[in-house]
Amino acid sequence: MNEEKQSTQKKRKKINWAPYWLILPSLIYLALFFIWPMFRGLGLAVYNDEAALSLQTEPSRDAATAGTLPQGTQVEILDQQGNLIPPDEAGQANVITEVWYQISAEDADGNTVEGWVSESRIRVREENEAGAPTAGSVRTRIGAGDTLTEVYSEPNENAEVAGQLEARAEVAITDQSILEIWYQVRGEDRNQTVEGWAQSRYIQVFGETNTGRIDRGNTGQFTTEYLSKMVNDRFFWPATITTFLLMILIIPVQFVLAIVMALVIQARLKGNSLFLYVFTIPLGISELAVGILWFSIFTQSGFLNSFLQTTGLINTPITFLSADTRYWIIIAIWLAEVWRATSIVMVIVVSGLQAISDEVLEAAELFGASLWQRVRHVILPMLKPSLQVALILRTILALQVFAVVIALSGGDVVTVLANETYRQYSEFRNANVAAAYAGLILLISMGSAVIYLRMIRSQEEMAA
Amino acid sequence: MSTTISPKNAVQVEASAEVKAVHQQMLRQQRLNRAATYAVAILLVLWILVPIYLIASMAFTTPAAVRAYPKGVLPFIPFSFETMNFFLQSEGIIPGVINSIIVAIITLVLSTLIAAPAGYATSRFLFPGRDFYRLSVLAVRAFPIVVLSIPLAVVFINLGMYDSVYSLALMHTALALPTTILVIGSVFASIPFELEEAAQVFGCTPFEAFRHVVLPLVLPGIAAAAVFTFVMSWNEVFAASILTVQNRTLPAQVLAVLGQSSEPYQFAGAFFMMIPALIFIFFIRRYLFNMWGQVSK
Numbered sequence: 001m002n003e004e005k006q007s008t009q010k011k012r013k014k015i016n017w018a019p020y021w022l023i024l025p026s027l028i029y030l031a032l033f034f035i036w037p038m039f040r041g042l043g044l045a046v047y048n049d050e051a052a053l054s055l056q057t058e059p060s061r062d063a064a065t066a067g068t069l070p071q072g073t074q075v076e077i078l079d080q081q082g083n084l085i086p087p088d089e090a091g092q093a094n095v096i097t098e099v100w101y102q103i104s105a106e107d108a109d110g111n112t113v114e115g116w117v118s119e120s121r122i123r124v125r126e127e128n129e130a131g132a133p134t135a136g137s138v139r140t141r142i143g144a145g146d147t148l149t150e151v152y153s154e155p156n157e158n159a160e161v162a163g164q165l166e167a168r169a170e171v172a173i174t175d176q177s178i179l180e181i182w183y184q185v186r187g188e189d190r191n192q193t194v195e196g197w198a199q200s201r202y203i204q205v206f207g208e209t210n211t212g213r214i215d216r217g218n219t220g221q222f223t224t225e226y227l228s229k230m231v232n233d234r235f236f237w238p239a240t241i242t243t244f245l246l247m248i249l250i251i252p253v254q255f256v257l258a259i260v261m262a263l264v265i266q267a268r269l270k271g272n273s274l275f276l277y278v279f280t281i282p283l284g285i286s287e288l289a290v291g292i293l294w295f296s297i298f299t300q301s302g303f304l305n306s307f308l309q310t311t312g313l314i315n316t317p318i319t320f321l322s323a324d325t326r327y328w329i330i331i332a333i334w335l336a337e338v339w340r341a342t343s344i345v346m347v348i349v350v351s352g353l354q355a356i357s358d359e360v361l362e363a364a365e366l367f368g369a370s371l372w373q374r375v376r377h378v379i380l381p382m383l384k385p386s387l388q389v390a391l392i393l394r395t396i397l398a399l400q401v402f403a404v405v406i407a408l409s410g411g412d413v414v415t416v417l418a419n420e421t422y423r424q425y426s427e428f429r430n431a432n433v434a435a436a437y438a439g440l441i442l443l444i445s446m447g448s449a450v451i452y453l454r455m456i457r458s459q460e461e462m463a464a
Numbered sequence: 465m466s467t468t469i470s471p472k473n474a475v476q477v478e479a480s481a482e483v484k485a486v487h488q489q490m491l492r493q494q495r496l497n498r499a500a501t502y503a504v505a506i507l508l509v510l511w512i513l514v515p516i517y518l519i520a521s522m523a524f525t526t527p528a529a530v531r532a533y534p535k536g537v538l539p540f541i542p543f544s545f546e547t548m549n550f551f552l553q554s555e556g557i558i559p560g561v562i563n564s565i566i567v568a569i570i571t572l573v574l575s576t577l578i579a580a581p582a583g584y585a586t587s588r589f590l591f592p593g594r595d596f597y598r599l600s601v602l603a604v605r606a607f608p609i610v611v612l613s614i615p616l617a618v619v620f621i622n623l624g625m626y627d628s629v630y631s632l633a634l635m636h637t638a639l640a641l642p643t644t645i646l647v648i649g650s651v652f653a654s655i656p657f658e659l660e661e662a663a664q665v666f667g668c669t670p671f672e673a674f675r676h677v678v679l680p681l682v683l684p685g686i687a688a689a690a691v692f693t694f695v696m697s698w699n700e701v702f703a704a705s706i707l708t709v710q711n712r713t714l715p716a717q718v719l720a721v722l723g724q725s726s727e728p729y730q731f732a733g734a735f736f737m738m739i740p741a742l743i744f745i746f747f748i749r750r751y752l753f754n755m756w757g758q759v760s761k
Contacts (some may be wrong), residue, residue: 019589035604038611190537284741289737292519292734296518402610436613438610438613
């Protein structure tokens with residue numbers, strides 16, 4: 001007895017790992033391409049990776065921090081220094097380097113000049129097997145009054161001048177040094193002067209002058225900059241309002257239409273499978289194609305005007321899609337979306353209806369319930385779970401309407417949040433503000449899902 | 465005896481006349497209802513088909529007929545491939561079509577390969593965490609594409625994978641995966657486990673049972689899911705526009721030049737993009753209910 005008990009306990013404890021192995025690839029994939037980017041996206045909206053630049057007391061990576069300056073600060077450039085770095089470090093991403101050649105050549109007077117010249121001054125003509133330059137000539141300086149190129153005793157422009165070479169002078173390259181340029185800068189942050197060294201890649205130098213600005217920082221900070229940029233954008237409020245307006249206009253009509261379609265399918269007419277096919281076609285049609293399709297109807301020389309004109313209802317074509325007739329654009333978007341996205345609701349409703357047993361419906365019919373009574377008191381209550389899912393799904397999809405709006409309005413006259421995300425990214429090249437818009441869409445999606453679930457639960461509680 | 469029966473008979477005759485009348489009225493009512501249902505059905509069919517017909521008529525006519533106003537009541541006249549040819553020969557269209565097909569096929573293969581084992585696991589094993597897994601997959605399905613595209617674009621730029629059809633396929637796979645997992649799960653669930661057990665009783669190894677009994681039965685359903693994934697990827701325009709610059713897919717290309725393109729180009733393009741939907745939805749229409757019915761359970 002005891003042994004038996006133990007063995008069953010052992011059996012229970014043994015975990016079957018097979019299903020976990022089977023779901024593992026999908027979990028990894030979704031974590032990598034869904035959950036992580038989602039958080040990264042929220043980060044982009046509120047976190048600036050390059051908010052501040054920390055300056056160092058010495059032109060060295062190991063030096064102590066002298067202070068920080070925020071991105072965009074105007075700075076004075078006090079000094080410059082090139083640090084030799086090993087060639088293997090030079091290949092690293094984000095390291096901007098300058099190469100200096102050690103050369104020997106003859107100047108105009110026939111004297112031999114030996115020293116260092118920046119890579120930018122030499123046109124390389126010969127290389128050895130390893131790819132290192134061995135010979136070249138001095139480049140011509142276009143537009144410069146001084147045609148002589150200075151050769152320095154050390155790989156540094158501040159070093160002593162060892163000689164001067166004319167343009168096109170032949171040089172032998174004996175060695176090269178890879179330098180990382182550091183600037184000593186001085187700038188003000190909240191009325192405090194900060195002075196220190198930073199690598200050249202963080203500093204944007206203005207022309208030949210000794211001023212510049214902090215192009216990007218190396219430390220991150222949370223910021224509301226992008227959010228306020230989004231809210232203050234001139235398209236923000238129109239886009240938000242239109243998005244909600246479209247949601248309110250589209251969703252109820254879609255649900256009514258979808259339920260009617262589902263009832264037609266449920267009636268099992270002859271040719272039912274054909275009806276089913278036709279009703280589901282829009283499910284597979286691209287949003288952009290639908291936008292163009294409705295554009296062909298509403299454009300000035302489009303089908304609607306053609307129809308009205310041939311039937312004699314109008315004499316001159318009506319301009320539907322213009323900045324003065326925004327409501328027509330809204331109506332066109334509304335029709336296009338109802339046309340396109342009702343199918344998905346219909347499919348969900350039909351599969352919900354199939355779960356309701358025919359007996360229930362027949363019983364209701366036998367007791368003399370009218371169609372409306374059947375829909376109101378039998379079908380709708382039993383469809384509630386399906387409708388709930390369809391409602392959440394549709395709301396989220398309605399927030400993504402994008403190509404339809406561009407096709408029908410050009411994207412300026414009437415705009416929605418998804419379109420602004422696209423505009424910020426593609427037109428203004430501002431991924432952070434685009435991420436802020438995307439975050440807002442995410443927030444509205446999740447918010448509406450929670451509200452729907454709450455509403456349905458509270459209704460159930462009231463009923464109980 | 466006869467006296468007791470005759471009133472009863474009389475009542476019965478009377479009642480049957482009433483029943484007949486009610487019955488006839490009900491029949492008439494039913495016929496009326498049916499006619500009304502047909503009328504509604506036909507109206508709905510017209511609502512869907514007329515716009516498609518209109519755009520098709522524009523795609524297969526001469527550019528002059530596309531620009532004409534007022535447009536003919538009976539389009540398709542004159543019938544011509546000129547507009548469609550013009551569209552297909554425009555810059556970037558053929559490469560766009562090729563890119564779209566590459567992206568869609570990679571997406572289809574990748575998402576099916578990853579989703580099939582997961583779908584099998586959720587339908588065949590009752591393991592702790594199964595409901596949580598299904599719920600998370602459902603929740604992920606509900607996240608907007610818009611939210612994903614921007615951070616992925618930034619990540620791909622940093623990794624040097626930006627503007628590539630392969631990166632776009634990775635993103636489309638992420639979009640398709642949740643649906644594919646749920647659909648394939650429901651396809652497996654519709655095959656009774658007893659079949660697999662029976663095969664094992666008759667001497668098959670678990671793998672053989674799967675290979676010879678289950679696989680042939682689930683293949684059509686998985687194929688339908690794959691076709692739907694293909695159509696989704698073919699249609700997807702937002703992520704495609706964000707993630708590609710030079711190597712645009714067809715919808716991204718059409719969208720990029722939409723403002724500067726002519727009406728013949730736009731209309732032919734719209735119809736061309738619809739073709740896969742018109743063909744594929746026909747073949748997978750029955751499975752659509754498996755797919756979306758699943759979501760609500």
